[in-house]
Amino acid sequence: MHAASTVYASRIQRFRLPRVCVAVVGEDPSNIIDRAESLVRDNPFMEFRLDYLSNPVAGLPKLKHFLDLHPEATVIATCRRAVNGGKFKGSAAAQLEVLTKAAAAGFQLVDIEIQSAEILKSGELATLKDRVGVILSFHDFKATKRLEETFADLKAYPADFYKVVSTATMLHDNVQMMKFLQAHSAQYEMVGLCMGEQGIISRVLGVRAGSIFIFAAATRGEETAPGQVTAGELRDTYRIEMVDAATQVYGVVGDPVGHSLSPIMMNTAFRRETVNAVYVALHAKTLKDLMSCVHEIPIRGLSVTIPYKQEIVEALSNSDPLTKQIGACNTIVRAQDGKLYGFNTDVAGIVVPLEQRLALSGAKILIVGAGGAARAAVFGLKSKGAEVFITNRTAEKGQALARQAKAKYLKRADVAKSTFDVIINATPLGMGGNKQSPLEEKELNTKFLFDLVYVPAETKLLKMAKAKNIQIIPGLEMFVQQGARQFEIWTGKPAPVAEMAFVVSKALERMAPHPEEQNEASSNGVAKRTAKPEAEAPKPAKSAVKKKAKPAPAKSAKKAAKKAPKR
Numbered sequence: 001m002h003a004a005s006t007v008y009a010s011r012i013q014r015f016r017l018p019r020v021c022v023a024v025v026g027e028d029p030s031n032i033i034d035r036a037e038s039l040v041r042d043n044p045f046m047e048f049r050l051d052y053l054s055n056p057v058a059g060l061p062k063l064k065h066f067l068d069l070h071p072e073a074t075v076i077a078t079c080r081r082a083v084n085g086g087k088f089k090g091s092a093a094a095q096l097e098v099l100t101k102a103a104a105a106g107f108q109l110v111d112i113e114i115q116s117a118e119i120l121k122s123g124e125l126a127t128l129k130d131r132v133g134v135i136l137s138f139h140d141f142k143a144t145k146r147l148e149e150t151f152a153d154l155k156a157y158p159a160d161f162y163k164v165v166s167t168a169t170m171l172h173d174n175v176q177m178m179k180f181l182q183a184h185s186a187q188y189e190m191v192g193l194c195m196g197e198q199g200i201i202s203r204v205l206g207v208r209a210g211s212i213f214i215f216a217a218a219t220r221g222e223e224t225a226p227g228q229v230t231a232g233e234l235r236d237t238y239r240i241e242m243v244d245a246a247t248q249v250y251g252v253v254g255d256p257v258g259h260s261l262s263p264i265m266m267n268t269a270f271r272r273e274t275v276n277a278v279y280v281a282l283h284a285k286t287l288k289d290l291m292s293c294v295h296e297i298p299i300r301g302l303s304v305t306i307p308y309k310q311e312i313v314e315a316l317s318n319s320d321p322l323t324k325q326i327g328a329c330n331t332i333v334r335a336q337d338g339k340l341y342g343f344n345t346d347v348a349g350i351v352v353p354l355e356q357r358l359a360l361s362g363a364k365i366l367i368v369g370a371g372g373a374a375r376a377a378v379f380g381l382k383s384k385g386a387e388v389f390i391t392n393r394t395a396e397k398g399q400a401l402a403r404q405a406k407a408k409y410l411k412r413a414d415v416a417k418s419t420f421d422v423i424i425n426a427t428p429l430g431m432g433g434n435k436q437s438p439l440e441e442k443e444l445n446t447k448f449l450f451d452l453v454y455v456p457a458e459t460k461l462l463k464m465a466k467a468k469n470i471q472i473i474p475g476l477e478m479f480v481q482q483g484a485r486q487f488e489i490w491t492g493k494p495a496p497v498a499e500m501a502f503v504v505s506k507a508l509e510r511m512a513p514h515p516e517e518q519n520e521a522s523s524n525g526v527a528k529r530t531a532k533p534e535a536e537a538p539k540p541a542k543s544a545v546k547k548k549a550k551p552a553p554a555k556s557a558k559k560a561a562k563k564a565p566k567r
């Protein structure tokens, strides 16, 4: 906080603002109040978007009543002008009037854009700041650029908080934002983040770099941008209130990665084992972007998922022999020397659940598929002495893998004539809303069936196997075991496997589509992904209130049915 702190701002600082601020919008004051009433217990820090009201000044007496009833709440009044990305059609002077009256009504903070500050008469902003804590803000809805120049403009005006919100179009934009926050947060009260799905990490790591707080969606279904994190997730999954400069950073990298279950699983493990670490989703559009980000953010470890598992091997300083043999890496460790080393824990993800059930040496195992997961299975199981068979849609690919791993290639026509100890599905068939199966019932002549697909928890293939009294192994077990091994490599501690499995199975349950949605999804083939257009401003509470009245699981399930998670 700089020298000219007001009484109000020092009060805010003394009470220490929560890290998470939830935006509340509504088409009339009653909507805002209804929504705020339902949120205030868990979210004592809120932003009321007065610009969504047709007459913000007329709405203030009702909002004052809420503020009087909830002295525990800290509320920002924002009345963003339409020209600056908000909904308020009035002039900068009219905006100032709304914010001044909001201060009188009891709002502790007001947000005003620099574009308005530039229009106001000299001294008007200072007068407002004498009455209320002022957040002077700048939003870039397209890019992350010229942050320093922007800040030079901002700090020419008096404010208690300087807020810079940009849009990330690549992962490296987050690095820019974090460097910017780090450079100024010792001297100024800064708030900063990157919008957009590529900006997910700034929502968590921004506070580590010095952002006083961060904005979040109230609940799932009220996200206003791809990759936006809910207040609950920020607090419960990412433990945002605990994140500090000493917090170690881990993450999962892929494209897409927004719906990965790895953050919930790995953050649960870190919390359970009291490791001061946070695990985030890094959405990298290119390997170059990823590597430049990894070298500039002190990332201690990464989970790697589609499409970088193969490509990334070349970018590492070294990898273990199995990773080299498989040609794919799903785990990266940054060693003390700063260099990046690769491992493949998908092998453990496949081998461990099987070893818990049968002796692998001499076991007859059929692997369906010849992609990355199949390669991990083939080499991992060969190294355990199993007799490995491969069948694949593209025979040449399967044959090449069989030659390389000294396994046997089986023509699809011969599968039904053979019997196995284990059959492993390493194709995506059955994933998401897709109700296909890689094998027919008559081909399931096996004691164990391991389906690597883990969404849904029970695939068509697993159902068919169950009906034939075959012992089934769901893909969830691979997911948990590969993550557990990662945790152990990174921390040197045993992973809390049961806890990890519990949170992932609960998350899968929440994602399970309703029967009619399943039908809709399956009739469309593979599950669809919804890509919402980027938008900074939340939807009005009228719809939010209505949404709330609907049973929440159905809503999130519908979305989930359309989004098959990635690791």
Ligand code: NAP
Pocket (backbone or CB within 6 Å): 346, 349, 368, 369, 370, 371, 372, 373, 374, 392, 393, 394, 397, 425, 426, 427, 428, 429, 431, 438, 452, 453, 454, 475, 476, 478, 479, 480, 482
């Ligand atoms: P990948 O490298 O893309 O390989 C996919 C394999 O599936 C290829 O052999 C491909 O055959 C085959 N395939 C694709 N579509 C097919 C179809 N319509 N009919 C028959 N075969 C088809 O993928 P991956 O990384 O190996 O992953 C495969 C699956 O494993 C994923 O979808 C995921 O569900 C699962 N997985 C699970 C975990 C876990 O933690 N549980 C981890 C990794 C992967 P062609 O060679 O003919 O293209």
